[in-house]
Amino acid sequence: MQFDIFTLFPEMFDGPFDASIIRRAREAGQVTIALHNIRDYATDRHHMTDDTPYGGGGGMVMKPEPIWNAVESVLGFDPAGRADVPPIILLTPQGRLFTQTVARELAAHERLLLICGRYEGVDERVRQYLATDEISIGDYVLSGGEIPAMVIVDAVVRLLPGVLGDPGATVNDSHASGLLEYPHYTRPAVYRGHPVPQVLLSGHHAEVDRWRRREALRRTRLRRPDLLARARLSQADREFLAQLDAEGDE
Ligand code: ADE
Numbered sequence: 001m002q003f004d005i006f007t008l009f010p011e012m013f014d015g016p017f018d019a020s021i022i023r024r025a026r027e028a029g030q031v032t033i034a035l036h037n038i039r040d041y042a043t044d045r046h047h048m049t050d051d052t053p054y055g056g057g058g059g060m061v062m063k064p065e066p067i068w069n070a071v072e073s074v075l076g077f078d079p080a081g082r083a084d085v086p087p088i089i090l091l092t093p094q095g096r097l098f099t100q101t102v103a104r105e106l107a108a109h110e111r112l113l114l115i116c117g118r119y120e121g122v123d124e125r126v127r128q129y130l131a132t133d134e135i136s137i138g139d140y141v142l143s144g145g146e147i148p149a150m151v152i153v154d155a156v157v158r159l160l161p162g163v164l165g166d167p168g169a170t171v172n173d174s175h176a177s178g179l180l181e182y183p184h185y186t187r188p189a190v191y192r193g194h195p196v197p198q199v200l201l202s203g204h205h206a207e208v209d210r211w212r213r214r215e216a217l218r219r220t221r222l223r224r225p226d227l228l229a230r231a232r233l234s235q236a237d238r239e240f241l242a243q244l245d246a247e248g249d250e
Pocket of ligand 1: 138
């Protein structure tokens, strides 16, 4: 899978893409990440990438030409109005909310283009006529789209087939099934007087699975009841939740 990231600060990406899973995926050739400096595509003498807003007011707005030129140059054609283009995603707090479902949707593409906005904003014509999608990573404002782009690359890359050693590794992830994940334990069996739940030491796989499912339900009910409302639940799940409600489990 290929990512093309358009940014005024390519150096921000040096650390996060050079370690751990993303580094391995790049080295294995499973992922290519190309960083494109928007400033390189400015056409004026001073390589200006922003300007004052029409209509006045404070702040600066990113100019459309350097961004558009950069995307056009990297794709080799002007994508505007064409259906056969990879997603061109503008990172903005006004976009649709990034979730595990969106990560899975993006992981199905061969190529993604990510445009990192900066300053007060990006000229509206980039959003309207160049971008095919707008994504926000949460209801807070960051100083630019660079960190959101890193978040998206990380979440998508770990979903690609063969990137994590164990093909089932993402199945139980929090949010993968619409629930938060069950708690994890490793050795020692008793740490500072706190024991690991007995069932996990029992070797009864069916019992362990049942305990994990129930703990995922218990945890999601307490922390994220909004997720429970949308999760796919079995009859046994619903009975367990009803039991927790009856007990007033906190
Ligand atoms: N740019 C600034 N804040 C952002 C956010 N929350 N998500 C995506 N892009 C952003």
